[in-house]
Amino acid sequence: MSEDLVIGIDAGTAGMRAGLFNLRGQPRGFCDQSYPTRYPQPGWAEQQPSDWWRALVQVVRGCLEISQARPEQVIGLAVDAPCNILFTDQNGEPLSASLIWMDLRATAQAQMLSMTGDPVLRYCGGDVPAEWPVPKALWLKQQQFKSWEQAAYLVEQMSWLTHRLTGVLAIPLNSAAAKWHYRTAADADSPTGWPERLLVEVGLEDLPEKVPGQPLAMGAKAGELTRQAAGELGLPAGIAVAMSGIDAHAGMLGLNVLAPGKLALITGTSTCQLAQSARPVFDHGLWGPFQDAVMTGEWTLEAGQASTGGTVRWLLDTLGGALPVGEERYAAADAAASAISPGAEGLVLLDFWQGSRTPIKDPRARGTIWGLTPAHGPGHLLRAVYEGTAYGNRHILDKLNELGVATRQIVACGGGTRSSLWLQVLADVAGLPITLTTVPDAVALGSAICAAVGAGAFTDLRSASQAMVHPGQVVEPNPGVRAIYDEGYARYRATYAALAPLFQQG
Structure with missing residues (x-):
């Protein structure tokens, strides 16, 4: 009997992993593909977006081959990833390598942000780690200003891969709230939205203009698989592509x-x-x-x-x-x-x-x-x-x-x-x-849960997690x-x- 399937894709630091699941959370197959990291200087770490996409295509096709599933059974997919960032043009084409999460070149910028003492920082324990994206954005503006001006967007790995799948550029609400200091509701000291007061103080007031689209919650439908992407992946065009989150946060759903x-x-x-x-x-x-x-x-x-x-x-x-x-x-x-x-x-x-x-x-x-x-x-x-x-x-x-x-x-x-x-x-x-x-691979399952919600198989993340x-x-x-x-x-x-x-x- 035919059954609906969803794909959870985990874009990790060392490589890409995809898991194919039915709506009971039972795995039908997994596939892995590594990609390289470059270390141009001590404390720096970079990856090429083209390597991510090549690996994503291989693991999705590998899952279908290993499982012997029919492509038309797949109703949705989602990708989780850490907060690796890169410049793109207006069409989402990369203009740079990606600074990945473990890149620590922005240590001084992280300290600069922390020293502002802005009230919004109480939502991250009072200080900003150099691993996070805002210090890296500040480093890019300060050290590569020409590239900053020429780029249309500064996007995350998750945003970029979702764009390659759907043609839609959007930022995940999960990482925006957790790592970019974005606020979904105001309090007495911190207004809703981007932390404008903090950004102005460090000279990064134009950051919100560089981040495309409105933040999308985990499990929200980001778009539909384009005909071009479907051809590369071996899947039907038009299936739902949902937004996931940071890998560890996707793991919460998968657990x-x-x-x-x-x-x-x-x-x-x-x-x-x-x-x-x-x-x-x-x-x-x-x-x-x-x-x-x-x-x-x-x-x-x-x-x-x-x-x-x-x-x-x-x-x-x-x-x-x-x-x-x-x-x-x-x-x-x-x-x-x-x-x-x-x-x-x-x-x-x-x-x-x-x-x-x-x-x-x-x-x-x-x-x-x-x-x-x-x-x-x-x-x-x-x-x-x-x-x-x-x-x-x-x-x-x-x-x-x-x-x-x-x-x-x-x-x-x-x-x-x-x-x-x-x-x-x-x-x-x-x-x-x-x-x-x-299922030991809770992160890939967590993204599959997002995919199932985005495809309409469940009404919300909690009911999907309970079922899968x-x-x-x-x-x-x-x-x-x-x-x-x-x-x-x-x-x-x-x-x-x-x-x-x-x-x-x-």
Whole structure:
């Protein structure tokens, strides 16, 4: 029997991934395609839009081939992406390479924006990360003014890819609210729309003219697949193309973390923690609250750890020794760490290989291991990494709890969930169950959920998530190790407090 299908496309940092799903959220096939990143100078990172489009075409065609689905079964698609930005002309043709999210050339501009103290900055915790698009826009205007003047638009990767699919240029409301300081409703200090007062103060008053169209909410129909794009993708022209959001925020939909008491734990090289709140919650140690970023009428709170899986990878690459390569290496790492008792026999690790994002916002913080003796080996170090990253996650949970945003259940996805030991350590340290879903790739599923809503298969994102996301394995915490981890967590917190003055010396 024929069934309707939707495609969720995840434009990641290293490559493009597409997943084909039915309206029950069951995957019919996945396909991946990598693309390169250039690093012209230290701290810079760029990609070519043509590589994105080439990869998108390949993964969509690959999904159809792998699944043996008929193109006419596909009723919609959507693309999520980070806030990578580029110049285009009036027709949306690229005029530059893209500055991707991890490009940090705009560090001075981020500090300039933060130092304004504009009231709108309380919606991002009081300061502006250099990873975000507005500092990059300011750098482009200051350092490439001729290009700034010649360009018609400054667009995100998600906007540009959606334009290639539909011919429509629009900005995602999700990223506008979360990363561009766009306000959907006014308060006493911050009017609706673009943060004009902030932009004027730093000389970026013309930014709103460079951003095309009105912001579109997640799940809103952006347009229809053009005949040209349909020919390249092997799909019927006229099917719905919906707007998605930032990859981690799409993951909230793919995990069905849309109710109070739940926290989305999205693991990978770094980790994002996200929760929904019915009220705005302000704190310097968080990003947000972002109004209407995911669900209309609600607030999204975001935290993050800059290096979690990345620290494991660093340790394996540096000290892996005789461990096998590939996927077997991670299984061997789990086995080595499992042989060590909780507490890593006295080792303490700060997971700050790329600074600290939240709730301590300290880009100068550095990874630290102490307590080493000749009795410690690679297994101890691996165990310490798992525990240190779990302590960082607990610090975020504690901060949310202090603010009245209690977490009763963690729902996890991403590469880190392939480690059963790390999941158990996370649950034990947090003292909370961790639930997995039947589709590990929650980000691609989240974009597929947007596609299903944009195609009219569901009336809203919440009903679509409830229908397409299904709980799987639950990892329960072991109360027998709670005291050990309480002591380890206290040492983790005390270690940063002791070293913070040294970190600030550079």
